[in-house]
Amino acid sequence: MLYKGDMMKMNKHLSGIVTALTMMLTAFGGTGVSAERTEFTVGFDAEFPPYGYRDDNGEYVGFDLSLAEEVANRRGWTLIKTPIDWDSKDMELETGAIDCIWNGFTIEGRENDYTWSVPYVDNSQVVVVKEDSGISSPSDLAGKVVAVQTDSSALAAFTGENATEENIALYESFASLTQIGDYNSAFLNLDSGAVDAVCLDVGVAKYEVEARDGFVILDVPVASEKYGIGFMKGNTELRDEVQETLFEMLDDGTFARIAEEWELSDNVCLSREETATEVSVSQTADKKKANIGEICLDLLPGIGSSLLIFVLTLLFSLPLGLLFALGNMSKIKPLHWIISLYISIMRGTPLMLQLLVVFFGPYFVFGIQTPAGYRFWAVIIGFVLNYSAYFAEIYRGGIQAVPKGQREAAKILGYSKFQTDLFIIFPQMIRVVLPSVTNEVITLVKDTSLAFAISYAEMFTLAKQTAASNTSVLPLFIAGGFYFIFNFVVALVMKQIEKKMALNK
Amino acid sequence: MLLEVKGLRKDYGKNTVLRSIDLEVEKGEVISVLGPSGSGKTTFLRCMTMLEDASGGSMRFNGMTAFEERDGKVVYAHKKELQKIHSMYGLVFQSFNLFPHRTVMQNIMDAPLRVQKRDRAQAEEEAKALLEKIGMTARANAYPDQLSGGQKQRVAIARALAMKPDMLFFDEPTSALDPELTAEVLKMIRSLAEEKMTMVIVTHEIPFARSVSSRVIFMDKGYVIEQGSPADVIDNPSNSRTREFLKKLEEE
Ligand SMILES: Nc1ncnc2c1ncn2[C@@H]1O[C@H](COP(=O)(O)OP(=O)(O)O)[C@@H](O)[C@H]1O
Ligand SMILES: [Mg+2]
Numbered sequence: 001m002l003y004k005g006d007m008m009k010m011n012k013h014l015s016g017i018v019t020a021l022t023m024m025l026t027a028f029g030g031t032g033v034s035a036e037r038t039e040f041t042v043g044f045d046a047e048f049p050p051y052g053y054r055d056d057n058g059e060y061v062g063f064d065l066s067l068a069e070e071v072a073n074r075r076g077w078t079l080i081k082t083p084i085d086w087d088s089k090d091m092e093l094e095t096g097a098i099d100c101i102w103n104g105f106t107i108e109g110r111e112n113d114y115t116w117s118v119p120y121v122d123n124s125q126v127v128v129v130k131e132d133s134g135i136s137s138p139s140d141l142a143g144k145v146v147a148v149q150t151d152s153s154a155l156a157a158f159t160g161e162n163a164t165e166e167n168i169a170l171y172e173s174f175a176s177l178t179q180i181g182d183y184n185s186a187f188l189n190l191d192s193g194a195v196d197a198v199c200l201d202v203g204v205a206k207y208e209v210e211a212r213d214g215f216v217i218l219d220v221p222v223a224s225e226k227y228g229i230g231f232m233k234g235n236t237e238l239r240d241e242v243q244e245t246l247f248e249m250l251d252d253g254t255f256a257r258i259a260e261e262w263e264l265s266d267n268v269c270l271s272r273e274e275t276a277t278e279v280s281v282s283q284t285a286d287k288k289k290a291n292i293g294e295i296c297l298d299l300l301p302g303i304g305s306s307l308l309i310f311v312l313t314l315l316f317s318l319p320l321g322l323l324f325a326l327g328n329m330s331k332i333k334p335l336h337w338i339i340s341l342y343i344s345i346m347r348g349t350p351l352m353l354q355l356l357v358v359f360f361g362p363y364f365v366f367g368i369q370t371p372a373g374y375r376f377w378a379v380i381i382g383f384v385l386n387y388s389a390y391f392a393e394i395y396r397g398g399i400q401a402v403p404k405g406q407r408e409a410a411k412i413l414g415y416s417k418f419q420t421d422l423f424i425i426f427p428q429m430i431r432v433v434l435p436s437v438t439n440e441v442i443t444l445v446k447d448t449s450l451a452f453a454i455s456y457a458e459m460f461t462l463a464k465q466t467a468a469s470n471t472s473v474l475p476l477f478i479a480g481g482f483y484f485i486f487n488f489v490v491a492l493v494m495k496q497i498e499k500k501m502a503l504n505k
Numbered sequence: 506m507l508l509e510v511k512g513l514r515k516d517y518g519k520n521t522v523l524r525s526i527d528l529e530v531e532k533g534e535v536i537s538v539l540g541p542s543g544s545g546k547t548t549f550l551r552c553m554t555m556l557e558d559a560s561g562g563s564m565r566f567n568g569m570t571a572f573e574e575r576d577g578k579v580v581y582a583h584k585k586e587l588q589k590i591h592s593m594y595g596l597v598f599q600s601f602n603l604f605p606h607r608t609v610m611q612n613i614m615d616a617p618l619r620v621q622k623r624d625r626a627q628a629e630e631e632a633k634a635l636l637e638k639i640g641m642t643a644r645a646n647a648y649p650d651q652l653s654g655g656q657k658q659r660v661a662i663a664r665a666l667a668m669k670p671d672m673l674f675f676d677e678p679t680s681a682l683d684p685e686l687t688a689e690v691l692k693m694i695r696s697l698a699e700e701k702m703t704m705v706i707v708t709h710e711i712p713f714a715r716s717v718s719s720r721v722i723f724m725d726k727g728y729v730i731e732q733g734s735p736a737d738v739i740d741n742p743s744n745s746r747t748r749e750f751l752k753k754l755e756e757e
Contacts, residue, residue, distance in 0.1 A: 408556050409602035413616040413668060414591050423619065427606045 043098030046083035051104035063262035106153035119226035142173035144196035157223035192363035302462030321391025346389030398433035514561030537714035540724035595665030655686030672703035
């Protein structure tokens with residue numbers, strides 16, 4: 001039994017651990033606030049061209065990275081380019097793992113969350129659709145599925161605190177607003193028809209539309225906004241240093257030259273006249289930070305989704321696995337070959353890849369447009385196919401573990417093959433395989449989080465999104481607790497079943 | 506004639522295990538099959554019970570052909586006929602092969618219900634009578650793992666009897682048992698003989714074979730080398746191999 005005092009102690013321990021972790025990260029990051037700065041670590045989303053991305057040679061390049069390179073050179077720092085998970089950018093910054101976020105980073109809506117440089121790019125949020133979609137203005141988006149990047153300015157333009165009435169009305173007219181982890185998969189979704197429109201920064205939009213075929217940008221932007229460099233709140237010292245060097249680059253024309261290199265001359269807006277959005281440290285008004293109750297409420301639909309994936313996967317794959325096991329042991333050679341090939345592919349490739357294939361395959365392989373609701377069924381189909389293969393192998397082992405004499409006794413007694421399997425072999429097989437099945441079921445609980453690969457908002461995806469929008473790790477801890485409890489219950493249930501099956505010994 | 510086997514041959518690849526074996530069994534006969542280990546006794550039983558496919562020869566039950574040789578190939582009867590023939594006999598294994606997930610009662614009742622589609626109440630009554638007969642009424646709800654070897658074999662015999670077969674095959678029914686448990690199983694088989702159950706029993710229990718059998722067969726290296734009344738084969742064997750084998754058993 002835990003009493004309140006113990007709980008508080010535990011909390012203290014926890015926060016102690018977090019502090020220690022933070023300090024370790026800071027130490028390893030080598031970015032402590034030392035007087036002699038030698039390194040400059042820039043965090044960026046590696047899938048955000050042309051600001052920061054991985055080019056064909058595998059190098060991290062982009063407008064922002066070129067600017068950062070120049071700044072570092074002039075200051076005598078070594079530039080360290082650190083691609084980060086966009087959902088975790090605040091944690092990266094807070095732990096000191098990175099010095100700044102420099103990556104087409106929108107100021108609007110985040111004014112109070114960072115210490116900002118002056119804006120250097122004027123960007124707007126635009127809508128990209130397929131050429132033949134028949135959508136020509138934002139108002140045509142009513143009843144459509146629209147995608148935005150997780151915690152992006154496009155998302156903020158629709159659901160953020162500073163969203164305009166117009167955009168809120170627009171948002172409410174959508175069939176749904178889907179959050180997708182990166183732009184590449186957003187465009188795959190758009191191409192396959194899984195979403196009808198993608199809303200994103202104009203710079204990225206121009207780049208993507210030029211690089212791909214068949215997309216257009218709508219003339220009317222959804223929102224306009226500015227990019228700045230985000231530093232940890234209060235770190236005006238580093239901000240001032242970087243900003244001063246930027247101004248020098250502006251004066252000697254280097255800034256304009258780099259902008260031209262990246263075809264962003266029309267978008268840049270750096271000027272000495274602009275003043276940095278100054279926020280005093282005391283004004284740490286954590287207005288976005290929600291309490292545990294609100295976070296749990298936010299995560300609730302995710303819990304439902306995870307449970308649904310779990311239940312449906314088991315419901316279909318447990319019996320399907322048996323069919324595959326029988327097919328694999330079949331005397332009909334071609335059937336055996338097909339099933340065993342299928343099983344080895346399913347067991348030999350990552351589930352995440354299989355989910356992508358199931359989701360995008362129908363369009364990119366067969367040209368079949370999939371309806372909006374397909375995302376969910378792709379998750380279920382992918383999981384069922386994968387888990388059926390694992391169960392098939394477990395069952396096969398279990399069936400082979402039943403002594404040969406059992407089949408012979410049944411044959412002598414006149415049972416048909418089907419009756420023998422159903423009444424003699426399977427019941428014995430089930431007892432043999434139960435521990436292995438339990439293992440798989442527990443793995444499935446954790447695997448449900450892989451649905452994020454195709455942007456299905458299950459528990460973990462939602463926790464990451466909530467963590468990003470609340471700039472807090474709490475949702476992740478809550479998610480962890482959820483998986484732990486979920487597994488605990490599953491293990492308990494499976495133990496009961498095993499006990500029941502063990503006969504009265 | 507209940508069973509008629511002619512020229513039965515069995516090959517495992519190039520290895521011929523049974524060579525042209527003939528056997529005729531009349532209703533009510535009890536036949537013991539003796540012979541050293543590896544002589545082909547089990548294979549012989551498995552071919553007759555059709556757990557193993559024969560390589561040559563023919564077999565009939567109650568005048569129905571189970572298989573026969575045509576153009577040097579063994580041809581089995583059609584499924585329907587085979588099903589009928591299957592229902593004419595039972596087999597008791599050396600290793601019992603009871604269904605471990607079923608109670609004693611269920612082991613006995615399951616096949617009559619599922620295979621023969623008998624009336625449940627009637628099948629239950631008959632199963633209870635069989636339990637009474639093997640003296641295991643008290644263990645009706647026990648699982649096989651909770652029984653001694655002798656008890657398991659008695660249940661296996663009851664399970665075979667519940668199907669009301671015309672004849673029973675036994676493959677060394679007591680070889681897996683301790684001597685004290687052997688006696689209870691042999692006593693039961695003896696009582697079946699007294700009820701005129703037709704049986705073919707592979708066994709190493711010579712005194713039992715002598716007293717219970719109407720005929721004794723001696724096998725060696727896939728041949729039946731001697732056959733006749735117990736008095737002839739066991740007490741006055743004409744073949745030197747038979748003498749050798751019996752002597753060895755006595756010494757043990
Ligand atoms: N499935 C099999 N495959 C190949 N050879 C076998 C097989 N079963 C039995 N044999 C061989 O057949 C011969 C007779 O075996 P078996 O009938 O078991 O003899 P017994 O029951 O008299 O001891 C032995 O030489 C044995 O090795
Ligand atoms: Mg044998």
